[in-house]
Amino acid sequence: MSIIQVLNQVKEGEIVLPAIQRNFVWPEEKVSMLLDSVMRSYPIGIALMWETYDNIQYRRFLHEYRADTKHTFSDNTDGNRLKVVLDGQQRLQSLYIALYGQHEGQYLYFDVLSGEEADDFQEERFDFRFASVQEIEKTNKDAEKVRSTPSHTHVTNGKLQHFVKVQQIFTMGAKAQQLFRKSLEKSLNLTDDETLRIMVNLAKIDEVLAKDENILKTVTIDENQPPGSPERKSESDVLEIFVRINVQGTRLSRSDLIFSMMKLNWKESAEALPQFVETINKGNCLGLDTDFVIRCLFATCHFGTKFNVDLLRNKANAEKMKRNFSRCCDAIRSTIDVVQNDCGCSSSRALGGYNTLVPFVYYLFHCPKQQVPKSEVEHFRKSLYLFGFSMPFSRYADSRLWKFIRMELKPLAEKGDHSFPFKEAIDWAASWENFDEFGSSLLQKNPRLALHVVQGLSGAKSLLSANEPEMDHIFPRSELRKKYDELVVNHYANFWLLSKGKNQNKSKKHPAKYFEKVPDSELRRALIDRQLLKYPSYKKFIKSRGEKMLDRVKKKLGFCDDDFAFLREEE
Numbered sequence: 001m002s003i004i005q006v007l008n009q010v011k012e013g014e015i016v017l018p019a020i021q022r023n024f025v026w027p028e029e030k031v032s033m034l035l036d037s038v039m040r041s042y043p044i045g046i047a048l049m050w051e052t053y054d055n056i057q058y059r060r061f062l063h064e065y066r067a068d069t070k071h072t073f074s075d076n077t078d079g080n081r082l083k084v085v086l087d088g089q090q091r092l093q094s095l096y097i098a099l100y101g102q103h104e105g106q107y108l109y110f111d112v113l114s115g116e117e118a119d120d121f122q123e124e125r126f127d128f129r130f131a132s133v134q135e136i137e138k139t140n141k142d143a144e145k146v147r148s149t150p151s152h153t154h155v156t157n158g159k160l161q162h163f164v165k166v167q168q169i170f171t172m173g174a175k176a177q178q179l180f181r182k183s184l185e186k187s188l189n190l191t192d193d194e195t196l197r198i199m200v201n202l203a204k205i206d207e208v209l210a211k212d213e214n215i216l217k218t219v220t221i222d223e224n225q226p227p228g229s230p231e232r233k234s235e236s237d238v239l240e241i242f243v244r245i246n247v248q249g250t251r252l253s254r255s256d257l258i259f260s261m262m263k264l265n266w267k268e269s270a271e272a273l274p275q276f277v278e279t280i281n282k283g284n285c286l287g288l289d290t291d292f293v294i295r296c297l298f299a300t301c302h303f304g305t306k307f308n309v310d311l312l313r314n315k316a317n318a319e320k321m322k323r324n325f326s327r328c329c330d331a332i333r334s335t336i337d338v339v340q341n342d343c344g345c346s347s348s349r350a351l352g353g354y355n356t357l358v359p360f361v362y363y364l365f366h367c368p369k370q371q372v373p374k375s376e377v378e379h380f381r382k383s384l385y386l387f388g389f390s391m392p393f394s395r396y397a398d399s400r401l402w403k404f405i406r407m408e409l410k411p412l413a414e415k416g417d418h419s420f421p422f423k424e425a426i427d428w429a430a431s432w433e434n435f436d437e438f439g440s441s442l443l444q445k446n447p448r449l450a451l452h453v454v455q456g457l458s459g460a461k462s463l464l465s466a467n468e469p470e471m472d473h474i475f476p477r478s479e480l481r482k483k484y485d486e487l488v489v490n491h492y493a494n495f496w497l498l499s500k501g502k503n504q505n506k507s508k509k510h511p512a513k514y515f516e517k518v519p520d521s522e523l524r525r526a527l528i529d530r531q532l533l534k535y536p537s538y539k540k541f542i543k544s545r546g547e548k549m550l551d552r553v554k555k556k557l558g559f560c561d562d563d564f565a566f567l568r569e570e571e
Contacts, residue, residue: 001213001218002209002210002211002212002213002216003038003208003209003210003212004170004209006047006092006218007095007096007099010092011096014082014083015049015061015082015083015084015085015092016058016059016061016085017059017061017085017089018056018058018084018086019056019057019058019059019073019267020261020263021085021089021260022259022260023071024062024089025090026090026093028103028130030090031094031097031103031108031128032108032124032129032130034091034094034095035095035108035110035128035166036125036126036128038095038208038209038215039115039126039201039205040126041207041208043214043216043217044215045088045216045217046088046217046219047085047087047088047091047216047217047218047219048085048088048220048241048245049085049088049218049219050083050086050222050238051081051082051221051223051225052081052084052238053076053079053080053082053227054076054235055076055077055079056076056082056084056235057073057074057075057267057270058073058074058076058082059071059072059074060074061092061093061096062093062096062097063096063097063100063101064097064102064105065097065101065102065103066104067104070274070275071270073271079227081227083220086221086238087242087245091216098128099170099209100167103130104130105132106131106132107131107132107165107166107167108128108130108165108167109129109130109131109164109165110126110128110163110165110166110169110201110205111126111162111163112164112184112197112198112201112202113194113197113198114127114201115197115200115201115204116197126201127161127163128166129163136165139161139163143160143161143162143188144187160188162184162188166205169202169205170206170209177202181195181198181199184198221233221238221241239313240313242260243313255290255291255294255307257309258307258309258312259273261312262294262312262318262321266318266319266322269322269325273290274290276293277289277290277293280333280336283346283460283461284340284346284347284459285346285347285348285459285460286336286339286346286347286348286354286357287349287354288332288336288348288354291307292355292357292358293328293332294307295307295355295358295401296328296332296358297321297325297328299358299361299362299401299402299405300328300331300365301320301321301324302410303317304398304402305358305397305405306398306402307398324365327370328365330370331361331362331365332361333370334364334372335361335364338364338380339357339360340458342372342377342380343381343384343385344456345384346458346459347452347458347460349448350388350449351387351449352391352393352446353393355393355394355397356387356388356393356394358401358405359387359409360383360384362405362409362413363380363413366409366412368418373418375419376420378558379421381558382422382557382559383421383422383425385449385453385557386426388446388449389445389446389449389450390429390430390432390435390442390445390446391446392428392429392433400428404424407424407428408428409421422563423566426564426566426567427566430564433445436567436568437561437564438554438559438561440492440546440550443546443550444491444492447490447495448471448495450492450549451471451492451495451496451497451526453552453556453557454526454527454553455496455497456525457469469498470498471495471496471497472497473489473490473495474494474495474511474528475494475511475535475538475541476511477489477490478508479508480538484538488539488542491546492546493542493545493546493549496526496528497526510533510535511534512530512534515533527545527548528545529541529544529545
């Protein structure tokens with residue numbers, strides 16, 4: 001089939017996307033490159049489809065793509081014949097948008113004067129671009145004005161340009177093409193070579209889109225098999241084909257594949273999971289995503305915390321995830337509430353990444369009504385910050401998360417014990433990250449979190465981007481590096497958090513000069529001694545401020561030396 005024949009089936013809803021497919025992810029540049037390949041008559045691969053009459057969940061291709069589009073899914077309850085795309089979605093969606101729709105409200109345009117051969121075959125020969133009608137009108141009018149002067153040409157990279165909407169071009173008949181070409185000859189004073197190039201390009205578009213059947217190949221599993229034929233593939237067969245294609249090509253992450261498999265066995269998750277993720281990220285900077293929710297689901301189902309695709313090939317496991325989803329979502333909501341309201345933190349970046357939250361979701365999943373008992377709020381808070389400072393789950397998350405959950409949280413949950421294992425959290429974190437006290441080494445591992453605590457910042461979202469807190473050096477690095485090594489230069493006491501708009505003019509200013517207009521109250525809050533803001537006093541400054549910061553963090557969070565005494569006794 002030609003490209004237009006395939007796209008017409010897409011337009012009529014005969015070719016659709018199964019719920020297991022991920023979202024469209026190609027940027028505009030990749031779409032333009034695809035059209036350049038088509039114009040060169042380069043093969044663009046095979047679209048693999050499955051013909052089915054089964055009652056599967058599917059969605060139609062997007063006519064107008066926008067990044068925030070929420071998909072609408074349908075069920076094939078009437079048993080209609082469908083061709084669902086297993087491989088080739090990105091290419092088909094790109095072509096469909098280019099020839100029939102819009103990308104973020106913009107149409108695809110083609111420079112009908114492009115196409116000259118270049119020395120570098122990697123460069124795009126045919127100029128396609130997404131733009132607004134107004135942008136193209138201005139570009140074309142400017143070309144007409146400049147070309148009307150015999151001694152000048154309107155150039156971009158030395159070439160005359162004229163853009164036309166692609167959708168307009170491939171619907172032109174022979175007469176319309178002739179009139180269009182003559183109109184351009186007159187308005188742009190075209191040379192014979194330029195006129196010929198337009199003729200070739202218009203003919204080329206018709207050839208590659210409507211006639212050439214070798215550019216885009218299609219392969220359809222079970223094509224023309226009778227609806228009830230025992231030879232037809234089952235949904236499980238097709239899922240296995242889909243997984244093997246994507247694992248071998250590594251085009252999808254393992255969490256993408258897991259989500260795809262969830263959607264096959266649990267249709268509602270296709271909409272429920274993205275909606276849940278969107279809801280829980282409002283008003284905070286925790287940046288939770290589908291990966292996080294799936295990892296929490298795996299943990300609460302006791303599947304481990306590694307994205308193991310094989311687990312969901314078992315329908316019983318998929319059913320367990322479905323049963324646990326609502327309660328797991330409540331545990332995630334509750335975790336966010338406690339982390340923000342009782343722990344005063346709204347930033348996963350400050351906590352060393354959102355994996356830090358996974359054990360707490362598991363814990364709350366097993367607490368009555370997914371709420372922290374009042375007696376355990378302190379242990380919850382101190383454990384959260386301990387993990388946040390030591391960051392044991394920023395590396396080896398797959399193994400470490402599940403080891404802590406399996407060894408410490410799971411046995412308590414099985415006994416109905418709702419205490420949080422604070423001492424055990426210390427033991428594991430200390431063993432993984434090599435510390436025996438809550439001291440300067442922990443603050444040095446995560447200066448950002450230390451500053452949030454010291455300066456009383458939660459890390460919540462800023463409505464104005466200029467107010468977004470930015471971590472910066474107090475004494476400029478460029479000056480300190482002349483005398484000190486990186487560890488001393490980047491000491492946690494040489495950082496502070498201030499809004500982006502106020503920090504951006506700091507540059508290499510002497511700290512005394514930069515802080516000259518900063519109120520004393522702001523400096524006191526950040527534990528900055530104005531008298532020590534001079535280079536000869538740098539070592540004294542970081543020692544003094546470092547000790548004060550450690551003292552304030554410990555007092556604010558409730559840590560004491562006795563919490564870690566057992567570690568030293570074990571030695």
